[in-house]
Amino acid sequence: MSTIVDNGSILQGVIAQLRYSIWQSFDLVNKSDLIGGTIEAQWGSSALTFNSETNLIGVPLLLSVASLNDEVAYPPEFGAYVLDPSRGNGDTSDTLNKTAS
Numbered sequence: 001m002s003t004i005v006d007n008g009s010i011l012q013g014v015i016a017q018l019r020y021s022i023w024q025s026f027d028l029v030n031k032s033d034l035i036g037g038t039i040e041a042q043w044g045s046s047a048l049t050f051n052s053e054t055n056l057i058g059v060p061l062l063l064s065v066a067s068l069n070d071e072v073a074y075p076p077e078f079g080a081y082v083l084d085p086s087r088g089n090g091d092t093s094d095t096l097n098k099t100a101s
Helices: 010-025 033-045 078-083
Strands: none
Touching (some): 010 033, 033 078
């Protein structure tokens, strides 16, 4: 198991590339910004799950984290509401950036 998930494994390489993509996309400067920065970006504009730059190839773009977890009854993000055609029917210009979030 350690050869699959430890440092130097392919999985760790994928995770490192994904982290780098998120830092670049959200203009984060250090590791401590990762949690707060991604939460702000996801809430304001669904930028973490609805971003072709950070999603892995073959992973569908999702408006909300609610699509990933059945325990979340409805999309909690402002961005998911705005972008959903059946609700806000807006586009990315109507969402909030990280600072406004």
